[in-house]
Amino acid sequence: MFTTFTISLNSLNETQRLGSQLANAVKELWEQGITLYLEGDLGAGKTTLSRFIIQGLGHVGNVKSPTYTLVEPYELEKGKVHHFDLYRLGDPEELEYMGVRDYFSKNTLSIVEWPEKGLNYLAPADLMITLSLDENRAAHIQAYTELGELIAKRCCSNLGNNNK
Ligand SMILES: Nc1ncnc2c1ncn2[C@@H]1O[C@H](COP(=O)(O)OP(=O)(O)OP(=O)(O)O)[C@@H](O)[C@H]1O
Numbered sequence: 320m321f322t323t324f325t326i327s328l329n330s331l332n333e334t335q336r337l338g339s340q341l342a343n344a345v346k347e348l349w350e351q352g353i354t355l356y357l358e359g360d361l362g363a364g365k366t367t368l369s370r371f372i373i374q375g376l377g378h379v380g381n382v383k384s385p386t387y388t389l390v391e392p393y394e395l396e397k398g399k400v401h402h403f404d405l406y407r408l409g410d411p412e413e414l415e416y417m418g419v420r421d422y423f424s425k426n427t428l429s430i431v432e433w434p435e436k437g438l439n440y441l442a443p444a445d446l447m448i449t450l451s452l453d454e455n456r457a458a459h460i461q462a463y464t465e466l467g468e469l470i471a472k473r474c475c476s477n478l479g480n481n482n483k
């Protein structure tokens with residue numbers, strides 16, 4: 320069983336801090352290819368966290384929500400980011416037609432908002448972050464692979480509560 324972390328995100332500053340810590344952890348392990356699933360209700364803050372991660376990895380400028388394009392690519396100095404938003408995906412088979420498997424490759428961080436809409440067509444998650452918006456905003460971080468565990472530990476051990 321891998322470690323889980325819960326981080327409270329009561330302000331955009333806290334989300335920015337999580338995003339930049341995640342980016343720093345990814346930078347050291349980027350070449351392996353990393354898959355990050357982002358879950359949470361509409362407005363929970365998935366795109367906001369994605370933006371801070373992508374900017375933390377060296378992107379200067381805006382990060383558009385890929386709601387209509389399904390995927391937005393970024394070519395950065397040390398690697399690539401593929402930022403997916405599958406909310407408007409009608410049929411997960413569309414992912415097959417677009418050759419989605421090729422997007423999950425070495426030197427690439429794949430961030431997937433609404434991964435549940437593309438079940439069985441995506442690479443499995445190394446790390447899943449569930450954003451909640453109940454009384455307080457929080458991120459629940461769960462690793463599913465050794466690689467995800469490394470990233471979670473490097474990112475979070477100085478940020479929040481270690482649940483196990
Ligand atoms: N930690 C935070 N504190 C305060 N506001 C936040 C925080 N995180 C996100 N927000 C705000 O919440 C709103 C929705 O955020 P965002 O678009 O990132 O959600 P989302 O999960 O991507 O939604 P969707 O499922 O519609 O794509 C934005 O206005 C954003 O600025």
Ligand SMILES: [Mg+2]
Binds near residue numbers: 365404432
């Ligand atoms: Mg979004």
